[in-house]
Amino acid sequence: MATTDYKFEGWLGHSAESAKGKMEWGAFEPKKWTENDVDIQITHCGICGSDLHMLRSGWGPTHKACCVGHEIVGRAVKVGKNVKHVKVNDRVGVGAQALSCLQPDCPDCSNGLENHCARSSVNTYGSVYPNDEGKSYGGYADYNRTNGHFVFKIPDGLPSEVAAPMLCxxxxxxxxxxxxxxxxxxxxxxxxxxxxxxxxxxxxxxxxxxxxxxxxxxxxxxxxxxxxxxxxxxxxxxxxxxxxxxxxxxxxxxxxxxxxxxxxxxxxxxxxxxxxxxxxxxxxxxxxxxxxxxxxxxxxxxxxxSAIGSPDEIREMLQFSADNKIRPWIQTRPLKDANQAIIDMEEGKARYRYVLVNEKHVSA
Incomplete structure (x- = not known):
C-alpha cells in the first residue's frame, strides 16, 4: 500500500549562517505533484561538500529556505502513472540532478547527456522548477519528491548507506x-x-x-x-x-x-x-x-x-559497484544531528564520507 499521510519536513537553511550548524527543522512545500514524479521516504542521505557551498551561497545566491542533500536513498511511497521503472516500495535513490528539459530535439538530453542540458537543469535542491511547479528541496529531510527520470533503483547487494554517497x-x-x-x-x-x-x-x-x-x-x-x-x-x-x-x-x-x-x-x-x-x-x-x-x-x-554524471552513468556505476563490491569509507550520523555533522564535515573530520540516517524510517 502507498503511504499518503506523510509531511515534507527537513533541516532548512534560512541564511548563510546555516552552514555553521544553524539549520532549523521545519516544514516545506515540495514541487507540485505530476504523474512524472516519485515521492521517496528517505532513509539515508550523504553529506556532500556542495551542501556547504550552497548553504553559504558560495556559488551565487541560494534560494532560501533551502533543504540541502542530494545523495538520497529511501523507499518509493508514491509513483506517478508515467513512471514505468519504479514501483511503490522499491528501494530507490536520487543524485544531484532533479530535472533537465528531456526534449527529443535537445542535443544533450537526446544523447544521454542530461547532466549537461543547456536548456533547463534543476538541481535536487535550491532550484526553481519551470511551469510554476515550485522549488526543489533535498534529502536532509523525511521525504523527497523528484521527477522519475532521475530516480534510480538501487541494486540488491548494495547497502543503502553505501549507495547514498555514490549518487553524487x-x-x-x-x-x-x-x-x-x-x-x-x-x-x-x-x-x-x-x-x-x-x-x-x-x-x-x-x-x-x-x-x-x-x-x-x-x-x-x-x-x-x-x-x-x-x-x-x-x-x-x-x-x-x-x-x-x-x-x-x-x-x-x-x-x-x-x-x-x-x-x-x-x-x-x-x-x-x-x-x-x-x-x-x-x-x-x-x-x-x-x-x-x-x-x-x-x-x-x-x-x-566534468559535472556529476548522466542517469545512464549513475545506473552503470551503481551496478558496477554492486558487482565489484565497492565499499566507500563512510561514517553514519543520525539525521537529528545534521547540524553537528556539517560542522565536522567542514573541519575535515569525515573519513571519508558522512551519511545521515533517518532512524525513524530505517526502523519502520
Missing part, C-alpha cells in the same frame, strides 16, 4: 575516469583524497588502472590512502621536490580540490605527454589558478572538467 560523490569521479580511459595500462593520480578523492582511488583500482597515486597536502593521510588501494602517495606539503621527482609519470589526474590556491602548474607537470587533468572540485567563486599556455603546449596536455 561516486559518479562525479566515476564518469571522468571512464570517459578518459582509466583501465589497464594507465597511471592515474587523484588530487585531494577526501570524500570525492577516496571514491576516485576505489574506482580507479576497480577499473584496472596499473597504478593509482593519491595526492594530498599532508603526509598524515598516507597510511589511509594506501589502505584504500593506492599504490603511491604524494604529500605536497611534506615531500620535498615532489613535483620534480614525479614529473611526467601520470596519464590522467582527477582533481577533486576546490581551492583557488592549489599548485595547478605543478600538478600539470606530473602528466605524461598527452595526459589530461580533469577538474571536478568547484571552489567558491569558481576560480582556478592561472596556467601558462606554455605549460599546456610543451607537453601537449589537456585540462578538462
Amino acid at each position: 560523490g561516486g559518479v562525479t569521479v566515476y564518469s571522468p575516469l571512464k570517459k578518459n580511459g582509466c583501465g589497464p595500462g594507465k597511471t592515474v593520480g587523484v588530487v585531494g583524497v577526501g570524500g570525492l578523492g577516496h571514491f576516485a582511488v576505489l574506482f580507479a583500482k576497480a577499473l584496472g588502472a596499473d597504478k593509482v597515486v593519491g595526492i594530498s597536502r599532508k603526509a598524515s593521510k598516507k597510511d589511509e590512502v594506501l589502505e584504500l588501494g593506492a599504490d603511491q602517495y604524494i604529500a605536497t606539503d611534506d615531500d620535498k621536490n615532489w613535483s620534480v621527482d614525479n614529473a611526467r609519470t601520470l596519464d590522467l589526474i582527477i582533481s577533486t580540490v576546490s581551492s583557488p590556491k592549489m599548485p595547478l602548474t605543478e600538478y600539470l607537470g606530473l602528466l605524461k605527454v598527452g595526459g589530461s587533468l580533469i577538474q571536478v572540485g568547484a571552489p567558491d567563486g569558481g576560480n582556478l589558478p592561472a596556467v601558462s599556455a606554455f605549460t599546456l603546449i610543451m607537453s601537449g596536455i589537456k585540462i578538462g572538467g
